[in-house]
Amino acid sequence: MSKRFRVLVLSALFVLVSVVGxxxxxxxxxAPAAAQTEVAAQAAAAPEAPKAAVTGSKLEKxxxxxxxxxxxxxIDTAKPAGFLGIPGAPQINPxxxxxxxxxxxxxxxxxxxxxxxxxxxxxxTVFGLGAYAKGFKTSAPDLNKTVTDSIRASNQFLVGLSAxxxxxxxxxxxxxxxxxxxxxxxxxxxxxxxxxxxSAGKVSFSAYQGWFGFFVLALGCYLLWETSPAGQSKKVxxxxxxxxxxxAVKAQRTGGxxxxxxxxxxxxxxxxxxxxxxxxxxxxxxVLPVVGGIVISALAAFLGVGGGFLLVPFxxxxxxxxxxLAAGTSALAVLVSMVTSILTLMTKGTPVDWVLIGxxxxxxxxxxxxxxxxxKYFSDKLLKRIFIVLAFYVGIDYVLKGFFxxxxxxxxxx
Amino acid sequence: xxxxxxxxxxxxxxxxxxxxxxxxxxxGFLTGLAVLSLLCVITGDFTSHLARxxxxxxxxxxxxxxxxxxxxSVEALKHSxxxxxxxxxxxxxxxxGKYFFSQAGAFTLSIWPLPFAxxxxxxxxxxxxxxxxxxxxxxxxxxxxxxxxxxxxxxxRISYGKIMxxxxxxxxxxxxxxxxxxxxxxxxxxxxxxxxxxxxGNPEEDGRPSGGPEDTPRK
Numbered sequence: 001m002s003k004r005f006r007v008l009v010l011s012a013l014f015v016l017v018s019v020v021g022x023x024x025x026x027x028x029x030x031a032p033a034a035a036q037t038e039v040a041a042q043a044a045a046a047p048e049a050p051k052a053a054v055t056g057s058k059l060e061k062x063x064x065x066x067x068x069x070x071x072x073x074x075i076d077t078a079k080p081a082g083f084l085g086i087p088g089a090p091q092i093n094p095x096x097x098x099x100x101x102x103x104x105x106x107x108x109x110x111x112x113x114x115x116x117x118x119x120x121x122x123x124x125t126v127f128g129l130g131a132y133a134k135g136f137k138t139s140a141p142d143l144n145k146t147v148t149d150s151i152r153a154s155n156q157f158l159v160g161l162s163a164x165x166x167x168x169x170x171x172x173x174x175x176x177x178x179x180x181x182x183x184x185x186x187x188x189x190x191x192x193x194x195x196x197x198x199s200a201g202k203v204s205f206s207a208y209q210g211w212f213g214f215f216v217l218a219l220g221c222y223l224l225w226e227t228s229p230a231g232q233s234k235k236v237x238x239x240x241x242x243x244x245x246x247x248a249v250k251a252q253r254t255g256g257x258x259x260x261x262x263x264x265x266x267x268x269x270x271x272x273x274x275x276x277x278x279x280x281x282x283x284x285x286x287v288l289p290v291v292g293g294i295v296i297s298a299l300a301a302f303l304g305v306g307g308g309f310l311l312v313p314f315x316x317x318x319x320x321x322x323x324x325l326a327a328g329t330s331a332l333a334v335l336v337s338m339v340t341s342i343l344t345l346m347t348k349g350t351p352v353d354w355v356l357i358g359x360x361x362x363x364x365x366x367x368x369x370x371x372x373x374x375x376k377y378f379s380d381k382l383l384k385r386i387f388i389v390l391a392f393y394v395g396i397d398y399v400l401k402g403f404f405x406x407x408x409x410x411x412x413x414x
Numbered sequence: 415x416x417x418x419x420x421x422x423x424x425x426x427x428x429x430x431x432x433x434x435x436x437x438x439x440x441x442g443f444l445t446g447l448a449v450l451s452l453l454c455v456i457t458g459d460f461t462s463h464l465a466r467x468x469x470x471x472x473x474x475x476x477x478x479x480x481x482x483x484x485x486x487s488v489e490a491l492k493h494s495x496x497x498x499x500x501x502x503x504x505x506x507x508x509x510x511g512k513y514f515f516s517q518a519g520a521f522t523l524s525i526w527p528l529p530f531a532x533x534x535x536x537x538x539x540x541x542x543x544x545x546x547x548x549x550x551x552x553x554x555x556x557x558x559x560x561x562x563x564x565x566x567x568x569x570x571r572i573s574y575g576k577i578m579x580x581x582x583x584x585x586x587x588x589x590x591x592x593x594x595x596x597x598x599x600x601x602x603x604x605x606x607x608x609x610x611x612x613x614x615g616n617p618e619e620d621g622r623p624s625g626g627p628e629d630t631p632r633k
Contacts, residue, residue: 241501279494358529368519
């Protein structure tokens with residue numbers, strides 16, 4: 001199983017790289033590069049003074065088409081290069097970027113569900129990239145959409161890391177239900193590719209912000225339900241049942257139990273797979289993993305979030321898959337989705353600010369390491385309530401700003 | 415960010431020397447990418463181990479809880495108790511979430527140098543088409559630096575892990591940074607085997623060898 005999974009992951013990555021990589025190479029090759037300089041000239045000459053950064057052709061074209069001037073919605077060529085090397089674009093303070101990423105990492109490791117959202121809020125609001133992109137809504141729509149795509153890709157770089165680690169680790173362990181993994185993986189590939197292909201270069205910042213806000217609101221509602229008496233009682237019941245069973249096992253001392261009876265297939269149809277495992281009956285609809293994979297990864301690719309937090313509950317609710325297998329199976333799907341959407345966006349010429357990504361990556365790592373040490377000072381309930389308030393504020397604000405160009409503060413205080 | 419770009423430019427001589435090791439253009443280019451990738455792998459690996467060592471108590475606690483809940487869920491299935499299985503499985507998922515994100519942080523530290531290397535490569539080689547000696551179907555004969563850099567980095571990273579584990583000093587580093595007790599996660603495949611009456615997950619009793627480093631499989 002372990003080898004099969006390893007082969008599967010490597011094959012999937014190979015196919016992805018083989019299919020999307022060449023497209024990326026071609027896309028870049030189609031750039032209006034001045035001269036077809038051979039590698040010989042580049043490497044041997046190894047210029048003493050490094051040349052100025054040359055970013056993707058799509059960005060260059062978008063900048064060239066933007067009006068030049070000092071007002072909003074214009075490129076101020078007199079100002080130094082900022083985000084993505086655009087003259088006059090926001091200058092992101094590296095310390096601010098690092099600190100915000102520490103916050104993102106801290107949330108990842110303590111709440112486990114809000115990191116992608118916070119990464120997006122950082123890019124959009126804290127670093128001022130949203131307002132900057134929005135400024136070009138009418139004056140330079142191409143630049144508006146290119147910066148929006150870059151924000152989406154940057155979000156996914158941060159949130160996709162978790163999928164990478166899990167896919168590697170669980171691949172080594174062979175923790176995968178192969179048919180389910182293939183179904184989810186195929187759905188994820190299709191969903192992420194379709195979503196990124198259809199939306200790259202076509203989503204205005206306002207639309208992205210509106211939908212992102214809508215998603216955050218939905219997440220806030222889910223968190224609210226989790227802290228409600230109904231959500232809490234479900235959790236308490238599960239905990240009590242688990243403790244009762246553990247006590248019963250301890251009382252038996254041997255921990256052995258009856259001899260397991262293995263898997264017995266009861267029936268397979270297009271709409272239902274039914275089997276018993278150790279005498280316990282399970283069933284699931286085999287179409288659901290494919291559809292779920294498509295929908296979840298399309299949504300994740302569009303918003304620039306990971307999607308793992310949606311996939312794992314989805315998997316466990318439709319198949320009642322154990323943690324041991326659900327984690328690995330969903331990881332493969334998230335990895336396929338993440339790699340597909342990032343590569344598709346980059347194939348479409350989306351520029352990426354690598355220095356910013358690197359700085360944020362360090363911050364996320366620091367936050368994720370500090371998080372577990374500090375989370376003991378905060379109760380889960382309190383943390384969730386804080387994030388419910390944040391989710392509702394960010395969600396409503398982004399929906400209003402994105403779809404209606406109105407701010408929450410303006411509505412509240414005039 | 416301009417400050418960081420300037421720092422990268424200051425470090426230019428450190429990164430470029432690999433590209434000048436060979437006079438042959440392709441030799442120089444590919445060796446340079448390999449040296450840069452190796453620098454990324456070694457730096458990332460070092461920081462990741464350091465983080466694991468500093469956090470081994472927390473990571474160990476998370477891992478042990480996850481393993482305990484998982485093994486209990488296997489036990490519930492063994493008893494054909496679906497309600498207990500669902501309840502314990504839910505607890506196992508929660509424990510897994512905590513452990514998973516803690517490991518994601520440690521893993522991120524192992525690849526943090528990569529984007530900075532990409533930023534430097536972009537300064538040096540960004541936008542410059544590289545003509546291949548032959549046309550590749552679907553690609554043509556012109557590509558850009560990521561076409562070579564990513565495969566070299568991935569190949570080096572995999573090889574590095576495999577080769578270094580052969581050295582005793584590196585195995586000591588792995589031991590130094592590992593976390594959690596020796597209890598194993600019981601694979602569900604074990605439920606298909608005849609019952610031995612041995613408590614699941616006990617390595618001394620069930621004969622599985624004790625664990626490896628990090629979160630590598632302990633079976």
